[in-house]
Amino acid sequence: MSKIIAINAGSSSLKFQLFEMPSEEVLTAGLVERIGLDKGIFTILVNGEKVKEIIDIPDHAVAVKMLLNKLTHFGIVESLNEIEGIGHRIVHGGEIFNNSVLITDETIQKIEELSDLAPLHNPANVVGVKAFKEVLPNVKAVAVFDTAFHQTMPERSFLYSLPYEYYEKYGIRKYGFHGTSHKYVSERAAELLGRPIEQLRLISCHLGNGASIAAIEGGKSIDTSMGFTPLAGVAMGTRSGNIDPALIPFIMEKTGQSEIEVLDILNKKSGVLGISGLSSDLRDIEQAAEEGNDRAETALEVFSSRIHKYIGSYAAQMSGVDAIIFTAGIGENSDIIRSRVLCGLEFMGVYWDPTLNQVRGEERCISYPHSPVKVIIIPTNEEVMIARDVVQIAVPVHH
Numbered sequence: 231m232s233k234i235i236a237i238n239a240g241s242s243s244l245k246f247q248l249f250e251m252p253s254e255e256v257l258t259a260g261l262v263e264r265i266g267l268d269k270g271i272f273t274i275l276v277n278g279e280k281v282k283e284i285i286d287i288p289d290h291a292v293a294v295k296m297l298l299n300k301l302t303h304f305g306i307v308e309s310l311n312e313i314e315g316i317g318h319r320i321v322h323g324g325e326i327f328n329n330s331v332l333i334t335d336e337t338i339q340k341i342e343e344l345s346d347l348a349p350l351h352n353p354a355n356v357v358g359v360k361a362f363k364e365v366l367p368n369v370k371a372v373a374v375f376d377t378a379f380h381q382t383m384p385e386r387s388f389l390y391s392l393p394y395e396y397y398e399k400y401g402i403r404k405y406g407f408h409g410t411s412h413k414y415v416s417e418r419a420a421e422l423l424g425r426p427i428e429q430l431r432l433i434s435c436h437l438g439n440g441a442s443i444a445a446i447e448g449g450k451s452i453d454t455s456m457g458f459t460p461l462a463g464v465a466m467g468t469r470s471g472n473i474d475p476a477l478i479p480f481i482m483e484k485t486g487q488s489e490i491e492v493l494d495i496l497n498k499k500s501g502v503l504g505i506s507g508l509s510s511d512l513r514d515i516e517q518a519a520e521e522g523n524d525r526a527e528t529a530l531e532v533f534s535s536r537i538h539k540y541i542g543s544y545a546a547q548m549s550g551v552d553a554i555i556f557t558a559g560i561g562e563n564s565d566i567i568r569s570r571v572l573c574g575l576e577f578m579g580v581y582w583d584p585t586l587n588q589v590r591g592e593e594r595c596i597s598y599p600h601s602p603v604k605v606i607i608i609p610t611n612e613e614v615m616i617a618r619d620v621v622q623i624a625v626p627v628h629h
Contacts, residue, residue: 232625233257233312236616238319239358241350242266244293247613248306248313251621254614258306262293272296276304294361315625316371317616318359319410321351323375324401330378330619333359333371341373347401348459370624374616379409382450390458404462406454408436408558411610412444415557418608420449422595423553431548433541436610437567438558439467439510443537445544453547455540461497464536467510470500471536505529516566534570541571545578553604554580562609563590572605579603 231250238245244262249255260274270287273280274297281304287293301307318333324344331337338359345352362371380388388404389397396402412434419434420427427449434444441464445453455463455471465471473496481492495504503510506529508518518526545551560567565587572582579602586596589607597605 232314232621233307234315234317234617234620234625235313236317236319236613236620237358237362238612239290239354239361241354244290244297244358245613246297247617248301249614249617251617251625254617258301258304259613260297260300262287262297265290265293272300274300274304276306290357290361291364294358294365298365310366313366313369315620316362316366316369317620318355318362318371318373319376319612319616320355320359320373321376321407322348322405323373323377323381324405325381325403327373327375328378328381330372330374330623332623333363333373337373347405370620372616372620372623374410374619376407376409377405379413380404380406380444380451380454383452383454387453402458404454404457406442406444406451407456407460408440408442408444408454409451410612410615411436411557412442412446412451412454414611414615415555415608416444416446416449418593419553419555419606422593422606422608423604425552430552431550432553432555433544433551434555434557435537435541435561435571436558437537437556437561437564440469441466441537441558441560443540443544445547447548453544464540465505465533466501467512468498468501468503470496470504502529502533505532512560512564512567516564530566530570534567537567537571538574541575542578551578551603553606556605556607557610562592562607565589568596568605568607575603580605 234249234251236247242265247259248257250257258275263271265287266289268286269284272283272285298310320341322344324347326340338356341352341356390402392402415434416432417427419432420430432446434446436442440460442454442456444451461469463471478489478492482489502515506515506526508514508526515526515529519530541554556568568587572580581598581601582596582605583598586594591609593608595604595606
């Protein structure tokens with residue numbers, strides 16, 4: 231058995247899960263928040279109980295030392311030598327990385343070079359990589375990219391209809407995100423359906439505060455809703471999704487804001503938050519809509535109808551669909567959104583059971599047995615995918 235740690239570092243946070251592989255048993259999990267801010271929060275699971283500490287955590291290196299220290303302190307591992315592999319989630323792999331790779335100095339350099347494609351995420355991810363490298367220099371580490379799964383998209387899906395030299399010179403194209411999640415749920419769906427993934431046409435709906443839809447044919451992504459950045463596609467918690475690009479100079483002119491400020495509005499103040507004026511959290515919006523708030527109702531309509539449209543378009547692209555998958559926070563927990571998205575898809579063979587749909591966060595098929603297209607809720611597990619990749623690439627598992 232090998233112990234593998236999966237890491238997801240953000241600009242001021244660090245999520246972790248420690249696995250026993252190949253059994254995939256979670257030994258502990260936790261979260262370090264407010265790194266570099268006052269009153270940092272460190273949370274770790276010890277024997278199923280959350281242990282929480284509020285302490286200043288000046289940087290990621292300190293957060294990593296603290297995390298490793300806690301593993302031995304609580305007896306989760308007897309010694310740090312038991313950790314045989316580290317998997318890091320990296321948001322953007324550009325066109326360079328179409329799969330997970332062993333982390334070397336050269337890999338780190340390439341990830342840093344891609345930072346202008348993901349200025350908020352890649353630098354933070356690299357900080358996490360370096361922090362672990364410093365404390366556990368001899369442990370093999372693997373980079374797992376959010377964009378890698380979508381590198382199988384054909385040109386017709388990933389090219390923008392812009393001057394071709396923009397693609398050649400600046401790498402301007404659709405990249406797509408949430409790849410680790412789409413890959414996990416599509417493989418799990420094939421298991422649940424008892425069919426080889428090579429024979430399946432799947433539409434995966436990863437619906438959280440960030441949301442993306444993917445068309446997966448024969449186990450490969452052939453199209454996805456997010457674009458050059460995670461701003462494109464469906465409406466999200468605070469992101470606008472697709473809009474007419476001519477709106478950007480128009481808004482600048484009307485409001486006197488700079489392009490950076492307008493982009494900030496599209497990323498952080500739009501989506502269901504912008505329409506409802508209430509919240510970016512769908513639970514708040516569902517409640518307000520129930521209480522008769524018109525704008526909240528409109529926000530729900532916009533959110534679900536865009537997803538509904540993508541499902542229709544991806545079914546057309548694959549000449550049909552075998553299953554529709556719902557995953558991530560909203561996809562797993564909101565029966566209201568699922569029912570609105572699915573409503574009216576009977577014409578393409580989607581027959582779902584409203585009583586089976588009354589479920590939260592549970593793996594379940596909610597379509598009728600006679601439905602040609604299956605509808606499945608699958609809780610995503612990006613961390614376990616990261617751990618599997620580490621085992622595959624870096625760590626021969628001891629039996």
